[in-house]
Amino acid sequence: MSSEIPAPTEPTTDAAAEAADQHDPTAAPVERPKTTGLHVGDAKPGVAKVDPIIVADGVRRTFGGLTAVDVEHLEIPRGAITALIGPNGAGKTTLFNLLTGFDKPNEGTWTFDGKSLSGVPAFKVARLGQVRTFQLTKALGLLTVLENMKLGATGQRGERFWSSLIPALWRKQDAKIEARAMGLLAKFKLDAKAPDFAASLSGGQRKLLEMARALMSEPKLVMLDEPMAGVNPALTQSLLDHILDLKDEGMTVLFVEHDMHMVRHIADWVIVMAEGKVVAEGDPYSVMRDPAVIDAYLGAHQELDLGVVTGRVTAEEADPTTDAAASTSVDADELASAGTAEAEAEFAPDTEEKKK
Numbered sequence: 450m451s452s453e454i455p456a457p458t459e460p461t462t463d464a465a466a467e468a469a470d471q472h473d474p475t476a477a478p479v480e481r482p483k484t485t486g487l488h489v490g491d492a493k494p495g496v497a498k499v500d501p502i503i504v505a506d507g508v509r510r511t512f513g514g515l516t517a518v519d520v521e522h523l524e525i526p527r528g529a530i531t532a533l534i535g536p537n538g539a540g541k542t543t544l545f546n547l548l549t550g551f552d553k554p555n556e557g558t559w560t561f562d563g564k565s566l567s568g569v570p571a572f573k574v575a576r577l578g579q580v581r582t583f584q585l586t587k588a589l590g591l592l593t594v595l596e597n598m599k600l601g602a603t604g605q606r607g608e609r610f611w612s613s614l615i616p617a618l619w620r621k622q623d624a625k626i627e628a629r630a631m632g633l634l635a636k637f638k639l640d641a642k643a644p645d646f647a648a649s650l651s652g653g654q655r656k657l658l659e660m661a662r663a664l665m666s667e668p669k670l671v672m673l674d675e676p677m678a679g680v681n682p683a684l685t686q687s688l689l690d691h692i693l694d695l696k697d698e699g700m701t702v703l704f705v706e707h708d709m710h711m712v713r714h715i716a717d718w719v720i721v722m723a724e725g726k727v728v729a730e731g732d733p734y735s736v737m738r739d740p741a742v743i744d745a746y747l748g749a750h751q752e753l754d755l756g757v758v759t760g761r762v763t764a765e766e767a768d769p770t771t772d773a774a775a776s777t778s779v780d781a782d783e784l785a786s787a788g789t790a791e792a793e794a795e796f797a798p799d800t801e802e803k804k805k
């Protein structure tokens with residue numbers, strides 16, 4: 450949730466540079482084609498995928514008396530962007546933790562790219578090509594941006610005993626890793642920050658650093674837990690573009706997000722969780738019209754584009770399935786305080802911050 454990240458008090462020069470660089474209000478967002486034909490048969494919870502990268506069965510995790518995750522069957526489609534949505538406490542982060550080896554389930558099995566991952570620790574999962582970012586950014590503040598990036602590289606020779614005794618070997622590799630790190634930092638417009646401590650970055654820049662670091666290991670699957678939370682609106686469009694780029698570069702993306710505008714805009718497939726279970730699946734347009742989903746999660750304001758309500762996008766950029774005119778006339782604060790759904794507050798993190 451956005452509340453975990455301090456309000457971005459960015460140096461004004463940076464904020465201005467970001468705004469000028471990333472957010473040209475006159476530029477229409479470039480629509481990129483959605484990937485379709487991902488599933489087999491009816492789009493219902495647990496539906497088979499044509500080419501799944503993750504297949505999970507009977508994955509259950511309890512905390513005391515509470516069942517946080519209880520997923521009967523789940524397949525994540527390869528080469529597409531899948532959004533995992535659901536109310537607070539639905540079990541999304543817990544499922545991420547289980548699939549990536551950061552937590553162990555009470556029961557259940559799952560495969561990644563055809564290999565069983567049950568009981569495989571997180572660092573090995575990452576080496577196999579499945580990386581994740583955290584809801585709370587984990588950039589190490591007292592390391593420089595470049596050092597953070599280098600930590601993302603896997604299988605470094607210097608880590609191995611015998612080759613670590615031959616400096617020529619690891620020096621050569623270190624230079625290669627540094628070149629890759631600088632290339633990625635440039636792509637994320639963080640190269641000028643390479644020598645700075647990660648602690649000096651804004652919330653949004655730390656999110657970008659985390660994503661860039663995840664890419665150091667050349668993953669097949671990138672899992673992002675609330676990539677937009679706490680991100681300055683000036684950076685959101687560039688973040689969306691980076692995620693779309695991952696797909697264009699052949700990676701699979703699974704992300705958790707409360708921002709429905711983002712989900713509609715970039716997801717090819719949506720999985721809805723509630724109380725630990727998968728309650729709906731489908732393409733973004735059908736899922737968001739599903740009465741069960743609306744009841745459980747979206748509240749009564751389905752016709753609104755919350756990106757427009759919160760000022761993140763203009764009425765012209767509104768999702769065509771929403772009522773742009775109605776969205777512009779809604780006051781985000783009133784909507785958030787209407788109490789129709791707790792989720793509403795989630796949709797307006799920037800407004801919350803402005804009120805303080």
Ligand SMILES: Nc1ncnc2c1ncn2[C@@H]1O[C@H](COP(=O)(O)OP(=O)(O)OP(=O)(O)O)[C@@H](O)[C@H]1O
Nearest residue numbers: 450512515517535536537538539540541542543544
């Ligand atoms: N380590 C833990 N110990 C005890 N309970 C936990 C733990 N981790 C998660 N839970 C509980 O499990 C449930 C699922 O939590 P989880 O963080 O997975 O939800 P989420 O869908 O990611 O929610 P949010 O949208 O708020 O991030 C919640 O009720 C939470 O309180």
Ligand SMILES: [Mg+2]
Nearest residue numbers: 450541542584
């Ligand atoms: Mg979570």
